[in-house]
Amino acid sequence: MVRAVAMYIGIDIGATNTRIALADQEGRIVKKIRFPSPHEGDEYTVARLLVEKIRENFRDWLEKVRAVGIGTIGPVDLRKGMVVNSPNLGIRTFYLVGPLKEDLGKPVYMLNDCVAAVWGEKMFGAARDTDNAVYITFSTGIGGGVIVDGALLLGKDGNAHEIGHIVVDYKYRIRCGCGGYGHWEGYASGANIPRFAQYIAEHEELSGEEKRSPLYRLALEGRLTSEIIYREAKRCDPFAERVVNEVIKINVAGVASVINVYDPEVVSIGGSVALNNPELVIEPIIREVPKNIVNRAPRILRTPLGEDAVIYGAIALAMNPPSTLLRFLQKDA
Numbered sequence: 001m002v003r004a005v006a007m008y009i010g011i012d013i014g015a016t017n018t019r020i021a022l023a024d025q026e027g028r029i030v031k032k033i034r035f036p037s038p039h040e041g042d043e044y045t046v047a048r049l050l051v052e053k054i055r056e057n058f059r060d061w062l063e064k065v066r067a068v069g070i071g072t073i074g075p076v077d078l079r080k081g082m083v084v085n086s087p088n089l090g091i092r093t094f095y096l097v098g099p100l101k102e103d104l105g106k107p108v109y110m111l112n113d114c115v116a117a118v119w120g121e122k123m124f125g126a127a128r129d130t131d132n133a134v135y136i137t138f139s140t141g142i143g144g145g146v147i148v149d150g151a152l153l154l155g156k157d158g159n160a161h162e163i164g165h166i167v168v169d170y171k172y173r174i175r176c177g178c179g180g181y182g183h184w185e186g187y188a189s190g191a192n193i194p195r196f197a198q199y200i201a202e203h204e205e206l207s208g209e210e211k212r213s214p215l216y217r218l219a220l221e222g223r224l225t226s227e228i229i230y231r232e233a234k235r236c237d238p239f240a241e242r243v244v245n246e247v248i249k250i251n252v253a254g255v256a257s258v259i260n261v262y263d264p265e266v267v268s269i270g271g272s273v274a275l276n277n278p279e280l281v282i283e284p285i286i287r288e289v290p291k292n293i294v295n296r297a298p299r300i301l302r303t304p305l306g307e308d309a310v311i312y313g314a315i316a317l318a319m320n321p322p323s324t325l326l327r328f329l330q331k332d333a
C-alpha cells in the first residue's frame with residue numbers, strides 16, 4: 001500500500017455556499033463537500049460548523065492533514081484571523097483561524113478569497129510560469145488578487161486589492177454598496193448590474209427599439225436580474241444588449257486600470273457571471289482592454305480552475321503559505 005505522507009484541507013467560504021476539499025500532496029482534490037454558509041449565529045458559529053463538517057467528513061484522513069487553508073469573503077483582518085463587517089453574510093464578523101487551530105491542532109492560514117485564488121493560479125493554474133499575475137472575479141461582487149515579482153500582495157490588513165472599488169465613473173452616477181460613488185462593482189457585479197440597468201432605463205438616451213423591449217419596462221420597475229439580462233442579450237434583445245455593452249465599457253475601464261497599476265503577465269478571470277457568460281464578459285475584455293493600456297499587454301484568459309479557483313487557492317495556501325503572509329503574521333506575533 002502506498003502511504004500518503006501528507007494531505008491538505010482547503011476551505012472556500014462564500015456568501016451563499018461554503019466548500020471544503022481534501023487534497024493530496026500534489027494538490028489533487030480527493031473529496032469535496034458543499035453546504036450553505038450560515039447566516040445566523042455568533043462570532044464562533046462559522047468556525048464551529050467548519051470543525052463539525054471536517055470531523056464528520058474527513059475523519060479517516062485527519063491524522064495525515066498537515067495544514068488547513070481558508071479563502072473567505074472579506075473584508076478580512078489577517079492579524080486576528082477573522083472576517084470583519086462582511087456585507088454579504090448574515091453573520092458579519094466571525095473568527096476563523098484561532099478556533100480552527102485550537103480544535104484541529106494543525107496550522108491554519110486564511111486569506112481573502114480572491115487573494116487565495118491568485119495563489120491557486122500560481123500553484124495550479126494560469127500563473128504557474130510567471131511571477132506577475134492578477135486574478136479577477138466577476139460574481140456577486142468584483143474582487144481581485146495580485147502577485148507582483150513573486151510576492152502575494154496583502155496590504156496592512158490583508159485587503160490590498162479591493163479592485164471592485166476602483167472609481168470607473170467620474171460622473172458618480174451610481175452609489176456602491178460600500179457607500180462610495182462611481183465604483184466598478186456598483187455597476188458591473190452580478191448583484192448590481194440590475195441597478196445599473198434601471199439607471200440606464202431612467203437616465204440614458206435610448207433608441208425606440210431599446211424602449212420597446214419588455215426588459216426596458218422591467219428595468220424601470222426594478223424587476224430585472226443579471227441572469228435575465230445576460231440571457232436576453234444572447235437572444236439579441238436591444239435593451240439587454242445596451243446594458244451589456246455599457247457593462248463592458250465599465251469592465252474594460254476597470255481591467256485596464258488594474259493592468260496599468262500592477263503590470264501583470266497574466267490576467268485570469270473567474271466568478272460565476274464571467275464563467276456563465278464568457279462571450280459577453282471575458283471575450284470583450286480580451287478584445288478591448290489592449291487598446292486602453294500603457295503597459296505591454298498581458299495574457300488575459302478564463303481561469304483554467306473554473307469555479308474551483310478559490311478552493312484551489314485555499315489548498316495552495318495550506319501547502320505553501322506565501323512568504324508575505326508568514327512575514328505579516330510573524331511581525332505581529
Ligand SMILES: [Zn+2]
Nearest residue numbers: 165176178183
Ligand atoms: Zn465600493
